[in-house]
Amino acid sequence: MQSKAIINALRYGTPPAESSWQSFGRENEIRAFNTQLALIKDGASAVKLMLGDFGTGKSELISTLKRHALEKDYVIATLQIQDGFRFNKINDFYYAIMHNLSVKHHATGKASFNDLFEIWLNNLQHSPFPNQNRFEINAVCQALSQYNMNFARAFLSFMRARIQKNPEMQQVTTAWLTGERQIPYALKQKYGLTGFVDKTNTLDFLSAFCKLLTLLDYKGLVVFIDELDLIMDYRSDLRNAAFQNLKQLIDLGDLQHALFYFSGSKSLIEDADKGILSLPSLAQRLNYTNPAAFDGTNLTQPISCLTPLSSDQLKSLGIKIASIYREAYADNVSIDNTRMLHTIDSLVTAANTRQFVTSLIAHLDTCHHEDDAQMPSS
Template sequence: MALDVNGILNALRSGTPPKKHIVSILSGRTDEIKNFKAVLDTTSTGTGMVKFMVGDYGAGKSFLLETFKHIALNDDFVVSEMQLNSGFRFNKIEEFYYAIMHNLALKALPQVTASFDDLFNLWIENLKHVPDNTLKSKEILWVCDALARFNTNYSRAFLSYIRAKIKGDFETIRASSAWLSGEKHIPYAMKQKIDLIGSMDRQNAIDFLKAFVKLITLMDYKGLVILIDEADLILTERSDIRSTALSNLKYLVDLTTTGDLPNTLIVFSGANDLIDNPNFGVLSQPALFQRIQHHIWTISPLSREHLLELTEKTLEIFQKKYVLPSGITPEHVYTKINPSPQVQTREYVTALMTILDQETN
């Protein structure tokens, strides 16, 4: 795939990680990537895990999350990547499930937000290579039976989805897919038609998440990786919302450590306050902190060596589009920026791009 030079440079100008070709400017972070790969290996064996990645604002956490996404996709995991914001505040598990299902990424479709339909269609394409139609039918029924052990509504909706696909019943396809993806507002008549009972609530959401993870492992993916950025926004919420969100964190940690949510890795990323704020952070919840204290990755500023490496890689990409005067070397640019020992990656990158842009004028 051709390098998206404009996309990379525009992302760097704004201090954000590029969505494409992130490895082309990856510098340092060897230990963090090694740790993530080790956790991925453990997740692929059936373990569930929750990790917390914290560091100062601009330290490069979002960049690392994008790198983790790239690694997980290439290692045959399904990935869901999201940010906490005013519309998704982590105080409702059913909204968490909805966010997971509406921010999927697949190795076969790495540059777009995938959907349940995309996942299903890829599975069906693979089934087409099975020469025996009887075996195809048996696999579909076997999958439905396995899903029913988690939630009968999920299994019914999945079977309705398959039957609607065969018949070309687009209304039922949309309704079944919406239900499987966490939509709450399914018309009553349609729910009756596909034999669904109840509504999407906390328990249904957890059952659906367990069933979804089982489904993707049956489709030969290694598991599900959920990456959640800006998790420290929990601390800015009203006290009741914040308390519920922290309780949900504890609930997810317990689900993974007890084996009730296997093949699932959840990484929360945020400022240091997420953990060490004694009034609002994880530290304010002793039971939660006790559970996660050995699952925290602290991100430190890049060293001089790695900032020079980042500068060199950025120069190489920049010069694919722009002509720079002679004598513009990584050392020259680094000296001109003159960063402090504790400079954050975002601050350094935006200063770097400002200098390079000025040099072309």
């Protein structure tokens, strides 16, 4: 069943979600990502841009990196520019993160803010030590107050609501903590909530949230943001605001245990008028001040470029896909090895990895249907 799911995803040029599928030929990128995860665990924060042309396999790589982060007990958020938020508003960025969370082994994939606390609360409730709940919750609130006092107070109210099983109080405090602005004043006053998330305190809230995750025994937060190049379509003032927000993420000294992994097209570094170079201070922070000397293959730098798979890598990928296809349709398909290798050789000249994969699957489907036609009807 898993092999059929993999083939079906590849048929449409999308990355398979199955854990057995790993991005092919991207071992160096995965190794560099795991190195970044280790640094995040130790308290660092980082911004990474992975750029590449359409069809080079960015989405497939990102899908694999997400699984690596989840398996290592990081909380992840998956966002796409203009799919629910615009990056020129930093408070919208926080809201989008808080409403697109995922944690390991969560049944529905996405996890709500409430879901993050299940394991921690369960451990507290079964603790053999008296007053363990109160001691740990107060310790967490004290740590959060170093970043934002209002966030710490709201979290304390949230935990009281969970323990007292007060659904209204839990709903209101959850909404406030996750960036909801449209909370009636009377409800905020009732539960001691002050203000709301705005552009002046968003990054404080984000820092407090990342600290909270580590206090709950998660390793940190990894946010994946796709199609960053869509910023270039913004009006000039909105585009500048979006790049300024990106610069703020890099400059945020108090932020720890967070990685922001952006992906997009190479137009971000090729277009001097609308790309990263349009904000020199951002280009400097991303170490992209001399395009002529830029080495996109250096994975330790803030900006890297995903290179197309080589012909040999594509051939190996094709053989792997053919093997999975055999497994998926073992009952009614036979693939001649010599014919298949010839087909793979003829397809490696395809423009990009996605076209190679979809063309190969289309060919295998043709073989499959031919075999079906030759089978006697029951």
